[in-house]
Amino acid sequence: MTTATHPSTAEVWDWLSHVPDPEIPVISLTDLGIVRDVAWDGDTLVVTVTPTYSGCPATAIINLDIEKALREKGVSNLKLKRQISPPWTTDWISEGGREKLRAYGIAPPIDGTAADGRLIGRVNRMTGGNLTVACPRCGSAHTTKVSQFGSTPCKASYRCDDCLEPFDYFKCI
């Protein structure tokens, strides 16, 4: 493959926007905001990916899915780079991604509330808290946290006190 026939990086970004997240397949890897960079290094396509959680078991699958998708598009020289800084936060999830999560029944993270290392909830608990997670089914703000962790490390378990729907909240980190 010569430089002239490289697919453009915009094209590669578009392909990646169709690769679903293995754990929450309604959103793509680019919706999730974990693809940091796409660049050509000579004849090698370098895709830089950041993990959501340091122990996220989906990381290996995600790399495999990226490799598979790009090989299917004819990319033969591919390098996947891991980058941990700046760390991923839920603020990296795209607006479109948030809507897809909500439609799927997962309350999206509240924008701009990613943890900055403060003891987030201790203050909230003492003051009664002012952060409400709306039910993705009926929209009610009367919801209760059932557990700080849910079906995957990135989610917490909630329940709607109005329609009684149990749901996952994509927690802010």
Added chain:
Amino acid sequence: MPSLPDMNTPDVAELAREAAAHSHATEIPTPDAGQDAFFEVLLRLGDATLILGHRVSEWCGHSPALEEDIALANVALDLIGQTQMWLGLAGEVEGKGRSADDLAYLRDAWDFRNLLLVERPNGDFGHTLMRQFLFDAWHFELLKALQGSSDPRVAEIAAKAAKEVAYHLERSSDLVIRLGDGTGESRRRMQDALDALWAYTGEMFLADEKDVAVAAAGIAPNPRDLEAAWDATVRDVLTEATLAIPESGFAHKGGKRGVHTEHLGYILAEMQFLQRAYPGASW
């Protein structure tokens, strides 16, 4: 069938010599004493998260409620993920081509540098949560300081892990308060756990010459400097939990130097089973 060798056979003497050589890692020439201390401090970080991660994962399928089972497994997963980064960097700093997996699976107890606290048996759910809280409060302060490390690799890993650990501390302090300030039974169990674990907290703040060397290079904080903030958080939470803070300042120590309790051997026997039974196995 081969019989067990008695203590006088030459083979045993040979084995003992080999074991002695192996247990003295300092005999292996190191290019630079500073790197040696850095490697050691990275092992202390990575071994603490590895052993606690493994301990907490023992709850998987055994917790008192499904939500707690999932939460504990997720905390364990975070810790194992952080271990991959710390031990990965340790292998890089050591410069002998050892990977994070090599360090986790191919060392024996005397080469582990974790705090004794993290190898304590799980006990009941309250005991596990108390151990987690005492650790989280320290881990949180440690990672906060490590984000300002003079080594950018350390600062990056710390920034990644700090967000996860803020959640761990949030959860464990919440549960310590709820169980401490709960029923008579839950309060008794939390007080028992605190009394049993308190003597294992002092080791977190002990500094040896390696800690001092690494702190002088600005790579990691001096462990002593973390104590005041840890103490403030712990007293705040335990007071709210209506628990009596033990007065004894006695501290068990040795883990950071590779002198462990018998519990670590059992953890490693299980954790390293596959590599011991099938050396080099991968998939």
